[in-house]
Amino acid sequence: MAATTKSNSELFLNGILNENPIFRLALSMCPAVGLTTTMTNGLLLGIAVTFVQVFSSCTIALIKDYIHPRIRIPTYTFTIATWVTVIDMVLAAYVPGAYKAMGIFVKLIVAFAIITMRLETFACKNNFVKSFWDGLGMGLGFMFGMMAIGFVRELLGMGTLFGYKVLGFRTLLFFVLPAAGFFCVGLMMAIFNYVEFKLKQKRR
Amino acid sequence: MNQILRITTGLIITCFLAGLVMGGVFTITHDAKKKNEHMIFEETMLGLLGYGKSTPPPQDLKFKAIYRYLIEDAKDIERKDLAYMVPVLDDKGEKFKLLILSQEGELKEALDLKLEPEKAFEAKERQEALEAVLGKEKRAIYGDSAIVAVQGDKRVAYLLPGRFPGFKTMIKAMLALEPDFTVKGVEIMEHEEDPGLGGEITQDYFKNQFVGKPFGKLKELKVVKEPLPEEYRKILEGAQIPPQERARQLSQFKDKDIYALTGATISSKAVTEGLKGMASSFAYRFKNLEKIASTQGLRLAF
Structure with a gap:
């Protein structure tokens, strides 16, 4: 794949809709199933992923010419791990309140498939600015996906949104359990696919 | 051979740069992180006693900590002694004393520690003070700590930070007890x-x-x-x-x-x-x- 010809705004929207990491690329399914019991989780993890994705994409875009093609993967892993550690340390030092809530998630980001995949397919072939917009779009797309699943699971499972009581009674416990994560992800993928199918039909 | 060198150099440079970035950030953030942890700990203690932003704690409320250690003797590995680091009062003021107890709970030794009460919450300072009195052959392993909250000369509560296994990982909690050991409050700190x-x-x-x-x-x-x-x-x-x-x-x-x-x-x-x-x-x-x-x-x- 050669350098992309898409404009910056197209790249940004691409990550959120056409190539949404969770619903279209089906990457990073572990957090999408395991950590989406509440919307707050989705939001916090989304913010952290966005930062790591943007920083890693930009770093790789800058140093892509110096990376030996055979050792791309170790270099990506180093880059991601470095940024995750940096963010972890900065959060712990300057925003202890937020760190208390998202500390356990931040360290998990090292192993997220979506970040390595974006570095491999996009950042190592495109320039700094384009990689920034792609990273931002992908990060926010991930956040959107996580929050959408979190919305359904928190509302139906606990009757709350962002921890505030909405329904006023304790609802279906099933939605809090990990298995429900699979159902929610599957259903939402189906909705995404259906919408795309309809749009294509219209165009014809 | 050429390729080996190129790959090795590339990876070494990557590691070196990553190390520089992480090391730099660590140095910058380390103090702030420690301060935060200490602050959160103190806030938890005050919260358990019922003080917070709207109800500031009284001036004469003080926290006195007791640290429990296990003492290992290099000459006799089977034998482990208990040791308590306790603040005691004498004519000159407050100082820390190390009470070494046998496993049966009998006092074996009472040693004076060179440790200022304000610095005692730092694990490093405590370890240094312990090494100074115990000598090279004995090693002190940190067990846990308990904090006695006093107001004037009256005990208000005992605050016990501790950890125990939860469903998945260790749960860190703090338990507050009244002077008669009735539960005053519970706070879950990490889980x-x-x-x-x-x-x-x-x-x-x-x-x-x-x-x-x-x-x-x-x-x-x-x-x-x-x-x-x-x-x-x-x-x-x-x-x-x-x-x-x-x-x-x-x-x-x-x-x-x-x-x-x-x-x-x-x-x-x-x-x-x-x-x-x-x-x-x-x-x-x-x-x-x-x-x-x-x-x-x-x-x-x-």
Whole structure:
């Protein structure tokens, strides 16, 4: 794949809709199933992923010419791990309140498939600015996906949104359990696919 | 050969740069992180005593810490002694003394420590002071600590930071006891239980169930799989009701066991057992320590 010809705004929207990491690329399914019991989780993890994705994409875009093609993967892993550690340390030092809530998630980001995949397919072939917009779009797309699943699971499972009581009674416990994560992800993928199918039909 | 060199150099440079970035950030953030941790710890302690932003703590409220260590002797590995680092008072003021106890609970040695009370919360400072008095052959391993809150010369509460196994990982908690070992409050500081299930251990309606349990009841506290009565839940969550009515309602539940969280019986049991263990071992050790101090004529600083 050669350098992309898409404009910056197209790249940004691409990550959120056409190539949404969770619903279209089906990457990073572990957090999408395991950590989406509440919307707050989705939001916090989304913010952290966005930062790591943007920083890693930009770093790789800058140093892509110096990376030996055979050792791309170790270099990506180093880059991601470095940024995750940096963010972890900065959060712990300057925003202890937020760190208390998202500390356990931040360290998990090292192993997220979506970040390595974006570095491999996009950042190592495109320039700094384009990689920034792609990273931002992908990060926010991930956040959107996580929050959408979190919305359904928190509302139906606990009757709350962002921890505030909405329904006023304790609802279906099933939605809090990990298995429900699979159902929610599957259903939402189906909705995404259906919408795309309809749009294509219209165009014809 | 050429390729080997190129790959090796590339990876070494990457590692070196990554190390520089991480090392730099670590140096910059380290102090702030430590300060935060200390601040959160102190806030938790004050919160358990009922002080916060709107109700500032009185000036004469002081925290006196006791640190428990295990002493290993290089000459006799089987033999492990207990040691307490306690603040004592003498004519010149407050200082730390190290009381070394045999496993049977008899006092073996009482040593003076060169440690300023303000610096005692730093593990490094304590370790240095210990090394200075114990010599090379003995090694001190940190056990746990307990904090006595005093106001004037009156004991207000015992604060016990501790950790115990939860459903998945260790749970870090702090337990506050009244001077007669009745539970004053519970705070969960760190945990990784499932959000929405075991994670509910941080909620008021669970952790406030422990408040007011007398020591005798606490020692045999169990978890029951029954739904939490609605009126009890309201009180636990801090509903606004007249104090008399509140006291009457609470006394009704005083000798009840802990109502398990829905879908998280294991987490509920883990917390109950953990707090039980913390309280009973502290009470046993503390009484022993007080006995030793009085027979030795030491004036404890709390």
